Amino acid sequence: MGAGKAVTDASFVSDVLQSDKPVLVDFWADWCMPCKKVDPLLNEIAKEMGDQVQIVSVNIDENPETTRAYRVMSVPTLTIFKGGEPVNSVTGAKPKSALVNFIESAL
Numbered sequence: 001m002g003a004g005k006a007v008t009d010a011s012f013v014s015d016v017l018q019s020d021k022p023v024l025v026d027f028w029a030d031w032c033m034p035c036k037k038v039d040p041l042l043n044e045i046a047k048e049m050g051d052q053v054q055i056v057s058v059n060i061d062e063n064p065e066t067t068r069a070y071r072v073m074s075v076p077t078l079t080i081f082k083g084g085e086p087v088n089s090v091t092g093a094k095p096k097s098a099l100v101n102f103i104e105s106a107l
Helices: 012-017 033-049 064-069 096-106
Strands: 023-028 054-059 077-082 085-091
Touching: 012 023, 012 054, 023 033, 033 054, 033 096, 077 096, 085 096
Parallel strands: 023 054
Antiparallel strands: 023 077, 077 085
C-alpha cells in the first residue's frame, strides 16, 4: 500500500527534497480507510503524469520523524514539494479529478 515509491525518514532528503522534479508525498497508514481509496487513484495519476511529477509514499507509523517534521496530523495528507520546499497540501480522500487539479496547480 502507499502510492509510488516508499520513502523513509532515512531517504526523505534524497528522494523528495533533492528531487529535480516536483514530488507528491502521500502520507498514509495501513489502518486508514480513506488512504486505501486514494492509493489506486494516485497509482493511475503516477502513470499518466509521471513525466511531470514523482509520486511517493510515507507510512506515518514507520516514519515518525518526517511525519512530525511536516506536522501531519491526519491521513491521507498529500503534500507537493518543489525545489525542496512544501508548496501545497491537502488532507482527506478526494476524487481523481480533484487530485489532478491539485497537482497541476503546483506545477
